[in-house]
Amino acid sequence: MNSLSTYLIISALLFSLGLLGILQRRNLIGMLISVELLLNAANLNFMAYNRFLAPDPVVGQVITLFVMGLAAAEAAIGLSIILALYRKMHSINIEAAQKMKG
Amino acid sequence: MGAIFRDPVLFATVLGANLPFFTMAVILIFTRHNPRLSSQLSVGSIAVSAVCAISLLAKLFFAPALQYQTLWFVSGKLNIVFGYYLDPLSLLMLTIVGIIACLVQIYSLGYMAGDPGYSRYYAFQSLFAWAMMNMVIAGSMLQLFIFWEMVGLASYFLIGFYYEKWSASQAGKKAFVMNRVGDVGFFLGLILLLLGFGNLGIPELNHAASTHGLSQGLLTASALLIFCGVIGKSAQFPLLTWLPDAMEGPTPVSALLHSATMVAAGVYMFSRIFPFFSGSHDAMQFALVIGTVTMLLSSSMAMVTYDLKQVWAYSTVSQLGYMVMALASGGYFAGVFHLTTHAGFKALLFLCSGIFIHEFHTNDMRIIGKQGGRKLKIPMVCITVGALALAGVFPFSGFFSKEAILSVLAAQPNKIWFAAGLFGAVLTAYYSFRLIFHILLPMGGIEEKHHHDDHGGSSHEHEEEHHGYIFWAMAIPVMILAGVSLVLGFAEHPLEHFIMRSVNVPGELAAHGGAALQTVAHVAAEGAGHAHESGSPMLLILGVSAGLLGIFVAWLEYGRKGASRKGFLSHVPAIWKLFDLRWFMDVFYRKGLDTFMYAGLTSLFTLNDRRIIDGGIDGICIFTEGSGRLFSFLQSGMLQFNLLLMVLCAGAAVLYFVI
Amino acid sequence: METSGLNTILQFAFWVTVALTVAGAAIAVFPRNILYNVLGLALALTGIAGFYLFLGSLFVALMQLLIYVGAICIAIVFAIMLSRPLHISAPPRPPVKMWLSILASAVFFVGVVSVALKTKWQCAAGHVYKASQWSVENIGNALLTRYELVFEVISLVLLVAIIGAVITAGYSRRISS
Numbered sequence: 042m043n044s045l046s047t048y049l050i051i052s053a054l055l056f057s058l059g060l061l062g063i064l065q066r067r068n069l070i071g072m073l074i075s076v077e078l079l080l081n082a083a084n085l086n087f088m089a090y091n092r093f094l095a096p097d098p099v100v101g102q103v104i105t106l107f108v109m110g111l112a113a114a115e116a117a118i119g120l121s122i123i124l125a126l127y128r129k130m131h132s133i134n135i136e137a138a139q140k141m142k143g
Numbered sequence: 144m145g146a147i148f149r150d151p152v153l154f155a156t157v158l159g160a161n162l163p164f165f166t167m168a169v170i171l172i173f174t175r176h177n178p179r180l181s182s183q184l185s186v187g188s189i190a191v192s193a194v195c196a197i198s199l200l201a202k203l204f205f206a207p208a209l210q211y212q213t214l215w216f217v218s219g220k221l222n223i224v225f226g227y228y229l230d231p232l233s234l235l236m237l238t239i240v241g242i243i244a245c246l247v248q249i250y251s252l253g254y255m256a257g258d259p260g261y262s263r264y265y266a267f268q269s270l271f272a273w274a275m276m277n278m279v280i281a282g283s284m285l286q287l288f289i290f291w292e293m294v295g296l297a298s299y300f301l302i303g304f305y306y307e308k309w310s311a312s313q314a315g316k317k318a319f320v321m322n323r324v325g326d327v328g329f330f331l332g333l334i335l336l337l338l339g340f341g342n343l344g345i346p347e348l349n350h351a352a353s354t355h356g357l358s359q360g361l362l363t364a365s366a367l368l369i370f371c372g373v374i375g376k377s378a379q380f381p382l383l384t385w386l387p388d389a390m391e392g393p394t395p396v397s398a399l400l401h402s403a404t405m406v407a408a409g410v411y412m413f414s415r416i417f418p419f420f421s422g423s424h425d426a427m428q429f430a431l432v433i434g435t436v437t438m439l440l441s442s443s444m445a446m447v448t449y450d451l452k453q454v455w456a457y458s459t460v461s462q463l464g465y466m467v468m469a470l471a472s473g474g475y476f477a478g479v480f481h482l483t484t485h486a487g488f489k490a491l492l493f494l495c496s497g498i499f500i501h502e503f504h505t506n507d508m509r510i511i512g513k514q515g516g517r518k519l520k521i522p523m524v525c526i527t528v529g530a531l532a533l534a535g536v537f538p539f540s541g542f543f544s545k546e547a548i549l550s551v552l553a554a555q556p557n558k559i560w561f562a563a564g565l566f567g568a569v570l571t572a573y574y575s576f577r578l579i580f581h582i583l584l585p586m587g588g589i590e591e592k593h594h595h596d597d598h599g600g601s602s603h604e605h606e607e608e609h610h611g612y613i614f615w616a617m618a619i620p621v622m623i624l625a626g627v628s629l630v631l632g633f634a635e636h637p638l639e640h641f642i643m644r645s646v647n648v649p650g651e652l653a654a655h656g657g658a659a660l661q662t663v664a665h666v667a668a669e670g671a672g673h674a675h676e677s678g679s680p681m682l683l684i685l686g687v688s689a690g691l692l693g694i695f696v697a698w699l700e701y702g703r704k705g706a707s708r709k710g711f712l713s714h715v716p717a718i719w720k721l722f723d724l725r726w727f728m729d730v731f732y733r734k735g736l737d738t739f740m741y742a743g744l745t746s747l748f749t750l751n752d753r754r755i756i757d758g759g760i761d762g763i764c765i766f767t768e769g770s771g772r773l774f775s776f777l778q779s780g781m782l783q784f785n786l787l788l789m790v791l792c793a794g795a796a797v798l799y800f801v802i
Numbered sequence: 803m804e805t806s807g808l809n810t811i812l813q814f815a816f817w818v819t820v821a822l823t824v825a826g827a828a829i830a831v832f833p834r835n836i837l838y839n840v841l842g843l844a845l846a847l848t849g850i851a852g853f854y855l856f857l858g859s860l861f862v863a864l865m866q867l868l869i870y871v872g873a874i875c876i877a878i879v880f881a882i883m884l885s886r887p888l889h890i891s892a893p894p895r896p897p898v899k900m901w902l903s904i905l906a907s908a909v910f911f912v913g914v915v916s917v918a919l920k921t922k923w924q925c926a927a928g929h930v931y932k933a934s935q936w937s938v939e940n941i942g943n944a945l946l947t948r949y950e951l952v953f954e955v956i957s958l959v960l961l962v963a964i965i966g967a968v969i970t971a972g973y974s975r976r977i978s979s
Contacts, residue, residue, distance in 0.1 A: 049915075050919075053915050054824060055846070055850075057907040057911035058827040061903050061906075064787050064903035070881055070882055074830050077870070078831070081846070085853055088854055095926055102941055106862065110869075110956045112870070114959050117964060117967040118963050118966055120880075120967070125970050135783060787899075787903060787906050791909065794906060794910040794913050798909065798912065
C-alpha cells in the first residue's frame, strides 16, 4: 500500500483506460470524460511523487491544484464547444466533424 | 584626393575628362525639361574639357610621358590599377576629341534646335565625350575596355536617338550587336593576356612586347583577338555594315561618331598598343589584309549611293581601312596622322552635309543639287575643302597624311599593298567629287525651290532671324574645321616629332633584332626619317595624280557639260547592284541570322524554354500538388485515427527504450 | 496489536478504493449510455480523492471532490442534457477501431508500467515526511508567495475560459437561430 509503484501502476491503469476512451469513443462528451480521467491519472502521479520523493511536499499539491484549475477551464471551454458543435451539426459524433478534412 | 588639387596636370586631366559626365547627370536629373539650360551646360562643360585638353597638350608638349595610377583592386596576384597615361598619342587624341566634340555640340545648337529630345541629346553627347576622353587617357587595357564599352553604349543611344523611327532603333541595335561581336574577341584577348602576362598596363604591355617579355604565340593570339575589337569598333571588313546604318542618328552625331570618337576608338586602340601589335608579324599581316579589303570594299560602295551621309559613311570606313593599313605596315605616325587629319575633314564633311540636310530635308544629293545646294555658299565652299582634303589634293591636310601612308605602303616588300592604296586613293577622289559635282553642277540646272516660300508668311521675319542664329551656329564650327583642314597638314613635322618621341620602341625592336620584326622596324624608322624625303618624288607624283585622276573621272561623268551623270558603273548593272547592296554582306548576315540564329539557336532556345523551363515549372507544380494530395490523405479529419497512431508510436518508442 | 489491526483495515480500505476507482474508470469508458459514463467518472474521481487522503493531503482531496466531482461532473451532465436526446441509439462501434484502440492503450500501459517498475526510485536529498508540512497553511503560503505568478495566470486563464465558454455557447446559439 505504501509504495510508490502501487500508485504509479494505478495511475497508469487509469491513464490507459482514459486513452482507450479517447481512442474509441465517438461521443464527444464521452471523450471529454476520458480526458478528465487522463488528467486525474496525472494528478495522482504528482501526488504520489510528492509524497514519496520530493524534498518540498508543497510542490506536488500546488501543481495538482493548478491542474484542477486548468481542468475546470478546459471542461468549460470543451463543453461549450461541444454545445456549439451540436447546434451546428445536430450531432456530437466526432466522426461527423470532418469539415476540415484535406 | 588632395593630390588632384596639388598637381595642376592631374587636376586638368581629371576635370577635363570627367566634367561631361557630371553634366550628363545634371541634365538627366535636373534640367531635363529646360532644353536651353541643358545645352548651355553641356556646351560649357565640353568647352572646359577642350580647354583642359589643349592646355595639357601645350604644357606637356616637350615633357616625357606621364603616368598617374592608383591601385584599384587586388585579386590574388593580380594588381588591377586605375590610372591615366598621358603620352603624346593620348594627349593628341584628347585634344582632337575635345575640340571636335566641342565644335559638334556648338553646331548641334543650330541643327537640333526645336527637337523634342534636345536635353536628352545633350546628355548623351556629354556621355559620349566623357567615355571617349576617358578611353583615350586610360592607363590600362582593362580601363580602356570599360570606357570602350561606354563609348559603344553612348553611340547606341545616339544612333537610336530618333527611337520612334523603326529604322533608327534597328540601326542602333545593329551597331551595338556588331560591336559586341568584335568586343567578345577583344575581351577574350584581354583575358588571355591577363592569364599569360598578368598585367594590362599599356606601357607595360608595349614594353614587354618590344623586349620579348611575351612569347610569340601568346602575343599573336592575343593581338589577333584584340584586333577583333578594332574590327568591330572601326567597322573593318567583316563587321563594317553597321556604320552606314548608323547614319540614322542626327547628322552631328554622325560627324562625332565618324571623326573623333566611336570609330576612331578602334584605330586609336590599335595605335595605343602599336608596339605590342608590331611584336607579332602575323597579326600585323592579318590587319593589313583586313584594312585593305575594307578600304576597297567600302570605296566601291561609296561610288554608287546617292545618299549624302552614306557616301561619307563609306568613306569613313575606307579611310579607317587606310589607317589600319598604315599602322599594320608599320607606319605608326602615318596612321596616327591620318587619324588626326581625318577627324578634322570628316567632321567638316558631315557638318556641311548636315547643313544641306537641315536646309533641304533630304539626304539625296541629286535633289539637293536640283534645289540649289550651291546657293549656300559657306557650306558649299567648306564641303569642297573637305572633299579636297579627303581626295588628298595638295595644300589640304589629307594630302600630307595620305602621302605619309602611301610612302609607308610603298616601303612594304610586296608592292600589291601600295597598288591597292593608290587605287583606293583614286576611288576616294572619285566618289567624293561625284558628290560635289552632283550638288555643285546639278543636271538640268537648279529648279526654283518652292520650299521656303511655303514656309513664309506672317512670321517670315522672325523665322529669318531665328534661321540666322541656327545657320551661324552651324556655319561657324564648319568654317573653323575648314580652316583646320587647310593648315593642319603643315603641322606634320612638329606633330611627327611630338608623336614619334614617345615611340622609341621600333628602335629598340631593331636593336633586339628578330627577322619578322625587322621590316616593321625598318619601315617605322623610314617613316620617322620622314616620308616625303625618303619617299621618291615618284611617290609624290603618283599620290597626287591618283587623286587628280579620280577627280577628273568624276568631272568627266558628272561635272562637264552634257555629262551623262550616271557613272561608268551603271553600264554594268550587276556590279552596281553588288556595290549598292554592300556586296551582299547584309544579305549574308540576314541569311546567317535567319538560318543560324532564328531557325537554329532560337528554336533550340524556344524548345528549351517551352520544354525544360516551362516544363520544369509545370513539373514542380504537379509535384507540389501531387504531394499535397498525398499528404492530405493524412488529414483525414479522423481525429481518433490520428490520435491512435500517435499513441501507438509513443508507446512503441517507450517500449523500445525500456525493453 | 492495535496498530496492526488498524493497518489491516487501512490496507483493506485502500484496495477497496482501488477497486472502486478502476471500476468507476471502466464504467466511465465502456458503457454506451453517456449518463453511466458520467456516473462512473464521478465514482473514479471520488476514488482518487480517497487516494489523496491515503497520501496524506486532506486539502487536495477536498478540492478534488469540490471541483471534479462537484463542478465538472455536474457541468458534463448539463451538457448531456443540452445536447443529444438519450433515447436515440448510436451506431454500433466498428470492431477494428475497438481492437486497435485496445492494442494502443495496452502498449502504452505496458510501457509505462515497465518504466515505473524498472526505475530505481530514489528519494530526493531533503525529503522528510511530516504531517505538519502537509497543512493548508503551507499550501496557502506557497500559492501566495512562490507560485503567485502562476496562481495569477491560472486565475486569468479561468476568467478567459469562462468568457470564452459563454461566448462560444451563446453566440453560436444566436448564429444558428
